[in-house]
Amino acid sequence: MNYENTQNLSRDFLNLLKNTNDYNVKIIVGKEPSIKEFKAHSVVLSSRSLYFQKALSTQWARRENGIIIFQKPNISPFVFEVLLKYIYTGKLSIEKNKISFVDVFIASDELELMEVCQQIEERLLENESAWKLPIDYITICQYENFTKLNDVALALVCRKPLVMFESKEFLRMEEKYLIKLLKSDDLELE
Secondary structure (H helix, E strand, O other): OOOOOHHHHHHHHHHHHHOOOOOOEEEEEEEOOEEEEEEEOHHHHHHHOHHHHHHOOOOOOEEEOOEEEEEEOOOOHHHHHHHHHHHHHOOOOOOOOOOOHHHHHHHHHHOOOHHHHHHHHHHHHHOHHHOOOOHHHHHHHOOOOOHHHHHHHHHHHHHOHHHHHOOHHHHHOOHHHHHHHHHOOOOOOO
């Protein structure tokens, strides 16, 4: 006989995350003024993420009173919370109005959550409405190794250049990415 009850397992692991008893990892995420502390379990993190497997090893991890202290200032608390819930439950829930798919993609790449990267990349490649322009274009440009996403983002901005040029985000765009945009044959300036 085979019996599978992954729904209850997922719920139980979410309860484990919510219950701060027996945690042995404290993860401090974000930058001022938006910093949040998460409590987690090294065995769960290490078993679900190659990144955490390495980062929480005895060679790398910093400990205080038996608790591993870990800092991730480059990931926002909103994004990290989504990914932490995914690590514990296997469920990915992204509210587009709160966080960017691109930000979740970049963080999941860093945390070596490849299934998440694949799902989000697929979504971004197939669905224009998943993009938050112009900020996602500016962000993804900084990661030149994501060539497919860079190409799609450039094509979207070329079709709707006013979204970029009328935005205050335009002023923080690096010169080389602006040049790339302006040199694009597909740029529709009419």
